Amino acid sequence: MNAPFIMTDDRIRLTDLSDPNERARIDAFVNAHPEGTPFHRPAWLEAVRAGTGNRDMALVAENSGEICAYLPLSDVSSPIFGRLLASTGFAVGGGVLASDDADLDRLFAAARELAERLSCPTIELRGGTLPNAGAAGWAHRTDSHCGFVTALADDDEAQLLAIPRKQRAEVRKGLKISHEIVIGRTEEDRRAHYDVYAQSVRNLGTPVFPRALFDAVLDQFGEDADILTVRHEGRAVASVLSLYHRGAVMPYWGGGTWDARRLRANDRMYYELMLHARRRGCSQFDFGRSKTNSGAYHFKRNWGFEPEPLTYASWTAPGHEARDADPTSAKHRLQIALWQRLPLSVANRLGPLIARGLG
Numbered sequence: 001m002n003a004p005f006i007m008t009d010d011r012i013r014l015t016d017l018s019d020p021n022e023r024a025r026i027d028a029f030v031n032a033h034p035e036g037t038p039f040h041r042p043a044w045l046e047a048v049r050a051g052t053g054n055r056d057m058a059l060v061a062e063n064s065g066e067i068c069a070y071l072p073l074s075d076v077s078s079p080i081f082g083r084l085l086a087s088t089g090f091a092v093g094g095g096v097l098a099s100d101d102a103d104l105d106r107l108f109a110a111a112r113e114l115a116e117r118l119s120c121p122t123i124e125l126r127g128g129t130l131p132n133a134g135a136a137g138w139a140h141r142t143d144s145h146c147g148f149v150t151a152l153a154d155d156d157e158a159q160l161l162a163i164p165r166k167q168r169a170e171v172r173k174g175l176k177i178s179h180e181i182v183i184g185r186t187e188e189d190r191r192a193h194y195d196v197y198a199q200s201v202r203n204l205g206t207p208v209f210p211r212a213l214f215d216a217v218l219d220q221f222g223e224d225a226d227i228l229t230v231r232h233e234g235r236a237v238a239s240v241l242s243l244y245h246r247g248a249v250m251p252y253w254g255g256g257t258w259d260a261r262r263l264r265a266n267d268r269m270y271y272e273l274m275l276h277a278r279r280r281g282c283s284q285f286d287f288g289r290s291k292t293n294s295g296a297y298h299f300k301r302n303w304g305f306e307p308e309p310l311t312y313a314s315w316t317a318p319g320h321e322a323r324d325a326d327p328t329s330a331k332h333r334l335q336i337a338l339w340q341r342l343p344l345s346v347a348n349r350l351g352p353l354i355a356r357g358l359g
Contacts, residue, residue, distance in 0.1 A: 011103075012061045012110045017042055026058065029067045030097065031246070035128060038245045039091035040072055043220040048074050048089045050220075051213030052356040056089075059114065061098075061107050069102035071095070071111060071128075075118060078357020082323050084122035085115050086359045090213065092145075092289040095128020095313075104129060112136065112315060121320035124359075130313040138315050139322075146307035148287035148300045149248070152278045159274050167302045171271045174264030180231040181272050185218050189227040192236035193253075196229070198348050200255025205340040207351035207358070214241055214253065228273050230256075230265045238265035242273060248284040249277035270303070 015022050023042040030036035038044055045056035054076045061069035074089025088094030098104055108131045115123050125131075133140040153159040163171060182189065190211070198208040218225050221243065229239040240254030251273055256266045274285055287305050290296040297307065316322050342350075 011063065012059060012106055014114065015058050015060045017045060017056055017058060025067060026060070026070060029070055033097045035097055036246075037091075037093040037127070038221070038224070038243045038250065039088040039093045039126075040070070040097055040128075042072075044088060044091065044217070045072055045074065047213065047216035047220040051210055051216035052076075052090070054089055054356065054359070057114075059107060059110055061102050063099075063101055069096060069098040069104065069107050071097075071107060073111075073114075074359065075120065076357060076359030078354075078359075080354065081357055081359075082122065083118075083120045084124055084323055084359060085111070085118070085120050086124045087126060087128070089359045090209070091126060092147075093127045095125040095130065098129050104131070108136065108138070115315070116317065121317040122323045123315040124323075125313040127310065127312070130311060131315075133313070136315070137318070138313050140311055140313050142309050142311045143292060144312065145289045145310045146292050146297060147289050147310050148305035148307060150285055150287075150305050152274055152283055152285055156275055159278070160271070162304065163271070164302065164304045167267070167304070170264055170267045174268030174271070177232070177263055177268070179263070179265065179268055180234075181268075182229045182231060183226055183276060185226055189229060190215060190218065192229050192231075193227045193239040193241055196236050196239040196257055197241075197253055197255045198351070199257050199344055202342065202344055202347040202351070203258070203340060207353075207355040208348060209253075209355045210352035212352075213356075217241070217243075228269060228276060230260075230269045230272070232259070232263050232265065237263055238269045240269055240273060242277075244277070244280070244282065247282055248286045249273065249282045250286040250288055252288060 017023060026042050030040045048054055049056040054074050057073050057075065059071040060067050072088050072094055073085045076086050076089050077083045096104065096107060111123055130140065131138040153162045160168060160171065194211045194214060201208050224244045225241065227239060227241050229236050238256035238260045240251045243250045243252050251270065260266050277285065287300045289310060290300060301307065
């Protein structure tokens with residue numbers, strides 16, 4: 001059994017996320033911090049734990065009894081990809097949120113100590129304030145992913161005209177097709193979304209996440225999450241689960257069936273989400289991250305989004321190899337090609353068992 005985690009500095013501690021008062025303090029800190037994201041919220045950590053079985057935890061630093069730094073973590077374990085502490089698990093953001101008076105060197109040292117006590121060879125920080133590259137074994141990567149964020153327009157027509165000409169033509173084609181747009185959080189919304197998403201990621205060669213993860217996010221986030229589904233002749237052909245945070249909408253888990261391309265369902269889906277988000281008070285559309293120069297990267301550029309390179313930090317324990325869960329690496333290309341050929345029923349049975357370890 002691993003020894004209990006005890007920091008010698010009483011200003012940094014492993015917090016109790018089951019304590020409602022502690023969760024409320026952290027939520028207040030995240031909401032007040034200009035770099036706070038949905039993935040810093042205790043609700044996200046709890047959803048990941050409930051939906052995947054991976055342990056959630058967080059380090060906090062305090063000054064005069066007030067939180068001055070916070071690091072959310074998911075302890076993700078996989079027999080294929082190894083074990084890591086991710087900030088934050090199953091997220092495109094996370095990392096340290098800190099005030100100006102925080103001693104970040106001590107906090108990063110605490111994270112390394114925690115990883116060592118848990119026999120976890122890797123830490124990944126996906127945003128936030130990062131340790132210096134090269135310091136204490138930390139490495140930076142700036143060429144793997146880009147983020148895409150833009151302002152929403154003032155009305156429906158302006159939103160359409162804000163889309164570059166070629167992509168706008170695809171959206172107009174989608175608007176001419178008889179689609180039904182359904183927005184909600186019901187069991188039917190969830191089932192339709194998972195059916196579409198599972199087919200979409202199988203076609204891309206990626207194991208699907210457990211449906212329990214999507215259900216847990218919707219349950220934990222309440223009105224700050226919903227599902228928009230495009231139906232054609234009564235059948236769901238495209239669907240996206242979105243998060244809402246401080247005036248921004250983030251389409252997070254979305255996809256389409258084979259027919260979605262022919263029916264311009266994905267194009268219609270994202271345009272309708274832009275309109276829906278503005279009507280509920282959002283001013284920004286956060287298209288999330290994509291692998292640099294991937295198909296999704298170029299798809300988002302076609303919508304007029306400018307890529308912003310993201311910097312991630314990782315730490316690997318001495319004597320261990322760096323973790324490789326990159327789907328574009330040579331190590332995994334053959335596995336992806338094989339996965340794309342699996343019958344959907346088989347992929348849906350095996351996918352969640354593998355995907356819960358991707359982090």
